[in-house]
Amino acid sequence: MSGLFEEIHEQPAADVPTRRVSITVNGDKRVAQVEPRLLLAHLLRQGLKLTGTHTGCDTTNCGACTVLFDGKPIKSCTMLAVQADGHEVTTVEGLAGASELHPIQEGFKDEHGLQCGFCTPGMMLAAKALLEENPDPTEDEVRWALSGNLCRCTGYQNIVKSVMWAAKKMQAQSAS
Amino acid sequence: MTTQARDEIKIGGLGASRKRVEDNRFIRGKGNYVDDIVLPGMLHMEILRSPLAHARIVSIDTSKAWAIPGVRLVLTGEMMATRNLAWMPTLSYDTQAVLATDKVRFQGQEVACVIADDPYIAKDACEAIVVEYEALPVIVNPTQALADGAPLIRDDKENQHDNVVFDWEVGDRDGTERAFAQADLVSKLELHYPRSHPSPMECCGSIADFDRSTSKLTVYMTTQAPHIIRAAVALVAELPEHMIRIVSPDLGGGFGNKVPVYPGYVMSILASILLERPVKWIEDKTGNLISTGFARDIYLKGELALRKDGKILGVRMHTDSDHGAFFSDAQPSKFKIGLMHSAFSCYDIPSAHLTARGVYTNKAPGGVAYRCSFRVTEAMYFQERMVQAAADDLGMDQAEFRRRNFVRDDDFPHRTPFGFLTDSGQYGKCLQVGLEAIGYEDFLKQKEEAKSRGRLLGIGISTMTEPLGAGNSREYDILGIKMFDSAELRVHMTGKAILRTGAKTQGQGHETTWAQIVAHELGIPADDIVVEEGDTDTAPFGMGTYASRSTPVAGAAVAMVSRKVRAKARKLAAHLLEVSEEDIEWELGRFYVRSSPETGVSIQDCAYAAYSNMPDGMEPGLENVAYYDPPNLTWPFACYIATVEVDPQTGVWDVLRFVAVDDCGVRINPMVVEGQIMGGLTEAYAMASMQFITFDAQGNCIGSNYMDYLLPTAWETPGWELHEVVTPCPHHPIGAKGIGECATVGGPAAFVNAVLDAIKDTGVRNIDMPLLPDRVYEAITQRHDVSGAPPVKMDDHD
Ligand code: FES
Numbered sequence: 001m002s003g004l005f006e007e008i009h010e011q012p013a014a015d016v017p018t019r020r021v022s023i024t025v026n027g028d029k030r031v032a033q034v035e036p037r038l039l040l041a042h043l044l045r046q047g048l049k050l051t052g053t054h055t056g057c058d059t060t061n062c063g064a065c066t067v068l069f070d071g072k073p074i075k076s077c078t079m080l081a082v083q084a085d086g087h088e089v090t091t092v093e094g095l096a097g098a099s100e101l102h103p104i105q106e107g108f109k110d111e112h113g114l115q116c117g118f119c120t121p122g123m124m125l126a127a128k129a130l131l132e133e134n135p136d137p138t139e140d141e142v143r144w145a146l147s148g149n150l151c152r153c154t155g156y157q158n159i160v161k162s163v164m165w166a167a168k169k170m171q172a173q174s175a176s
Numbered sequence: 177m178t179t180q181a182r183d184e185i186k187i188g189g190l191g192a193s194r195k196r197v198e199d200n201r202f203i204r205g206k207g208n209y210v211d212d213i214v215l216p217g218m219l220h221m222e223i224l225r226s227p228l229a230h231a232r233i234v235s236i237d238t239s240k241a242w243a244i245p246g247v248r249l250v251l252t253g254e255m256m257a258t259r260n261l262a263w264m265p266t267l268s269y270d271t272q273a274v275l276a277t278d279k280v281r282f283q284g285q286e287v288a289c290v291i292a293d294d295p296y297i298a299k300d301a302c303e304a305i306v307v308e309y310e311a312l313p314v315i316v317n318p319t320q321a322l323a324d325g326a327p328l329i330r331d332d333k334e335n336q337h338d339n340v341v342f343d344w345e346v347g348d349r350d351g352t353e354r355a356f357a358q359a360d361l362v363s364k365l366e367l368h369y370p371r372s373h374p375s376p377m378e379c380c381g382s383i384a385d386f387d388r389s390t391s392k393l394t395v396y397m398t399t400q401a402p403h404i405i406r407a408a409v410a411l412v413a414e415l416p417e418h419m420i421r422i423v424s425p426d427l428g429g430g431f432g433n434k435v436p437v438y439p440g441y442v443m444s445i446l447a448s449i450l451l452e453r454p455v456k457w458i459e460d461k462t463g464n465l466i467s468t469g470f471a472r473d474i475y476l477k478g479e480l481a482l483r484k485d486g487k488i489l490g491v492r493m494h495t496d497s498d499h500g501a502f503f504s505d506a507q508p509s510k511f512k513i514g515l516m517h518s519a520f521s522c523y524d525i526p527s528a529h530l531t532a533r534g535v536y537t538n539k540a541p542g543g544v545a546y547r548c549s550f551r552v553t554e555a556m557y558f559q560e561r562m563v564q565a566a567a568d569d570l571g572m573d574q575a576e577f578r579r580r581n582f583v584r585d586d587d588f589p590h591r592t593p594f595g596f597l598t599d600s601g602q603y604g605k606c607l608q609v610g611l612e613a614i615g616y617e618d619f620l621k622q623k624e625e626a627k628s629r630g631r632l633l634g635i636g637i638s639t640m641t642e643p644l645g646a647g648n649s650r651e652y653d654i655l656g657i658k659m660f661d662s663a664e665l666r667v668h669m670t671g672k673a674i675l676r677t678g679a680k681t682q683g684q685g686h687e688t689t690w691a692q693i694v695a696h697e698l699g700i701p702a703d704d705i706v707v708e709e710g711d712t713d714t715a716p717f718g719m720g721t722y723a724s725r726s727t728p729v730a731g732a733a734v735a736m737v738s739r740k741v742r743a744k745a746r747k748l749a750a751h752l753l754e755v756s757e758e759d760i761e762w763e764l765g766r767f768y769v770r771s772s773p774e775t776g777v778s779i780q781d782c783a784y785a786a787y788s789n790m791p792d793g794m795e796p797g798l799e800n801v802a803y804y805d806p807p808n809l810t811w812p813f814a815c816y817i818a819t820v821e822v823d824p825q826t827g828v829w830d831v832l833r834f835v836a837v838d839d840c841g842v843r844i845n846p847m848v849v850e851g852q853i854m855g856g857l858t859e860a861y862a863m864a865s866m867q868f869i870t871f872d873a874q875g876n877c878i879g880s881n882y883m884d885y886l887l888p889t890a891w892e893t894p895g896w897e898l899h900e901v902v903t904p905c906p907h908h909p910i911g912a913k914g915i916g917e918c919a920t921v922g923g924p925a926a927f928v929n930a931v932l933d934a935i936k937d938t939g940v941r942n943i944d945m946p947l948l949p950d951r952v953y954e955a956i957t958q959r960h961d962v963s964g965a966p967p968v969k970m971d972d973h974d
């Protein structure tokens with residue numbers, strides 16, 4: 001992480017090999033020099049200052065770090081930044097349009113689908129991937145699609161409602 | 177609906193399901209959690225933890241760590257000791273090692289830490305530290321801790337000759353003896369409430385920033401109680417309190433995990449002072465799960481003295497609680513086992529006696545109030561399990577048994593069996609609403625019918641009232657600091673306002689709901705009020721948010737400060753209307769002349785006048801601060817009912833339906849209240865079904881990550897059916913009571929009672945939580961009770 005950004009080591013860093021990666025993040029091409037072991041989640045958070053992607057575990061269980069990778073939801077804590085070279089990544093910061101919230105964001109607010117907000121970015125991105133594949137899911141399908149994302153606050157019921165709300169709105173939008 | 181109520185909903189006042197204002201940043205990924213904060217020149221800290229549960233430290237060699245480029249500092253206990261910081265006081269009058277000096281006392285204890293240019297380097301350097309240990313015998317439960325010749329865990333403490341933390345009792349020993357002598361039947365039950373971890377999604381962390389030029393220490397940290405932390409830092413680090421600023425930014429959940437003072441915070445502070453650079457520590461999940469804020473881990477021997485007709489004559493309880501290596505949870509100092517003695521408060525029982533013993537073990541410090549008002553969760557679980565067992569022993573219907581023993585609606589104020597004073601309740605009604613919602617009679621028929629086809633259905637009930645919102649300050653303090661809370665309201669010239677409180681939201685939605693209380697009291701639209709918490713330089717002193725105390729205490733302070741502001745506004749109104757104060761009436765947002773109601777001024781007019789047109793001799797401005805010391809706890813109550821089906825072939829059980837009836841008095845924001853209840857129910861389900869942390873005989877923590885420590889996902893979590901009864905709290909200024917933890921407190925027994933009801937024919941009276949399929953299967957096939965006490969059998973690991 002360190003060699004990458006503004007901060008310069010005062011002590012000479014060891015000869016750490018680095019690699020150049022080029023990743024399209026939220027539509028913008030971002031180029032960085034990274035250590036091969038750097039996690040994508042850390043590149044996004046510390047390197048690109050996109051702190052909406054959270055990390056909530058060390059074992060690929062919580063899904064707080066979920067981003068879309070070429071449109072598919074992945075856990076960015078379990079991918080190396082170098083593996084993302086040449087790919088497209090969407091984070092929560094890329095969810096809203098220039099002036100408008102994404103219907104999933106509106107749904108989460110409208111149906112009280114969040115409390116502390118820590119799981120929310122991951123939940124919304126997992127939901128986005130679901131709705132793109134299945135615009136009219138059943139409640140069970142929503143629960144299944146979100147089962148890689150833990151929430152400690154809400155008890156999920158309102159998260160499911162939020163996603164259903166968004167599905168309805170997105171369907172109405174695409175119909176008109 | 178009255179006009180006032182309608183208008184009030186419109187401005188986002190009391191009762192409005194106002195959409196949350198904090199969501200605007202969270203849904204955009206713009207929350208500001210501790211790990212999101214980056215300060216110029218910031219360094220990163222990682223902690224090296226002990227792999228052993230009990231061992232003498234022979235040597236620590238840090239030379240290889242120092243040699244790694246980018247490493248700035250390596251701290252060990254020995255170095256902390258030279259600054260008198262190797263040990264720190266806890267919030268329960270004990271001491272806790274910051275970094276181990278003599279020996280390690282639990283697996284995961286902090287042994288050294290590294291501060292480096294980035295967290296990857298710091299982690300590398302931790303791995304380069306070589307520690308030589310000499311293993312000692314390990315204690316993982318109270319039986320071992322209390323055995324003759326048990327190794328002494330706290331040999332650091334003078335006058336500590338055994339592993340007992342405290343021995344405590346409450347209630348009427350003799351009266352209870354007499355009650356038991358008169359009993360027709362004594363119902364006995366032994367239970368274990370397993371170790372659990374609050375496990376908020378966000379782990380703990382801090383950024384300490386000591387500025388030598390101003391001598392000011394700023395600490396951004398994950399704390400539910402910033403002011404207590406400021407006091408603690410002043411004491412531990414011996415820094416002047418006015419030079420300490422604690423900022424608790426957005427928190428990714430807390431649930432009690434973020435109340436105690438953890439060694440990581442202290443080390444980051446010392447490192448920042450030594451290096452004069454900001455130092456960030458962000459705990460990983462394993463660190464969080466194995467070293468911070470455990471809850472529960474307590475054993476009960478319970479007895480009920482019963483009369484044939486179903487009347488409970490007396491209660492006897494003995495608890496042995498496992499506190500781990502250090503007694504470090506925050507508890508009101510008078511009550512060693514928290515509010516365990518709030519058990520049986522909803523029942524009319526003449527006498528009760530509780531003895532409680534706490535012990536040290538080689539486990540992480542435990543006993544925090546995890547979504548719980550100081551052991552109330554255990555109290556209500558024990559109570560409702562004992563109640564069900566007693567009903568079964570009497571052969572009486574479980575609903576009828578409860579009904580016969582409830583305190584009646586006209587019996588308030590009521591002295592509970594252990595001496596609390598409850599002030600209101602409609603327990604019978606609450607149960608009735610629940611029974612009707614679940615269709616009790618129908619389900620009993622369905623159950624019988626299913627039985628004839630070999631299917632096992634069960635129904636479990638849990639009813640309880642619990643004490644939320646400590647103080648009053650006469651009885652409740654932490655380290656001598658009285659448990660009150662505060663609010664400060666500043667109304668600007670244009671009638672907009674800022675409100676600050678001593679509480680600290682972690683997802684409960686204070687930014688939304690506090691503004692609603694002000695809107696209710698002053699008629700200022702909630703959208704015109706910004707709420708700020710968590711910065712000790714700006715917020716008035718408060719005890720923070722845990723134990724469901726925010727609405728009962730800080731929420732009351734918000735109402736009281738609004739009333740103070742309204743009192744001044746009234747004087748301004750009189751001045752503007754050119755009448756005397758006595759001739760003025762108030763309605764939502766407006767003062768008017770009694771004799772001519774159309775002549776009036778708005779609260780906004782008064783605010784403007786406070787800055788531009790105050791009467792001679794009046795102090796300008798419109799603001800105030802209120803400190804609120806509640807006269808009593810608030811007593812919400814609830815009835816939870818679960819129906820389940822158990823698969824006799826596998827021991828797997830499914831929740832068919834779950835009905836929750838909650839009475840938390842007046843609901844400030846029904847949407848937020850329901851969110852709290854559903855979150856709480858999910859944690860109740862988690863504890864009943866899968867979530868626990870246990871230990872093997874060597875003290876290895878089983879449950880150190882989310883692969884072993886199971887939290888339910890959206891897939892397993894049942895749907896919740898919510899109902900309400902409203903009994904306003906008689907002493908709270910707006911009639912509200914606590915709600916955040918009720919479901920977590922009362923919920924678990926409903927699930928467990930339901931599963932045991934389903935397998936009642938086996939004669940099994942108890943399976944300890946969590947009701948894992950293998951435990952249920954064992955109970956069904958072997959027809960015996962199943963205990964959950966550690967150490968766990970590790971056959972498949974050996
Ligand atoms: S941080 Fe938990 S799955 Fe990535």
Ligand code: FES
Nearest residue numbers: 115119151152153
């Ligand atoms: S809202 Fe807190 S973890 Fe989901």
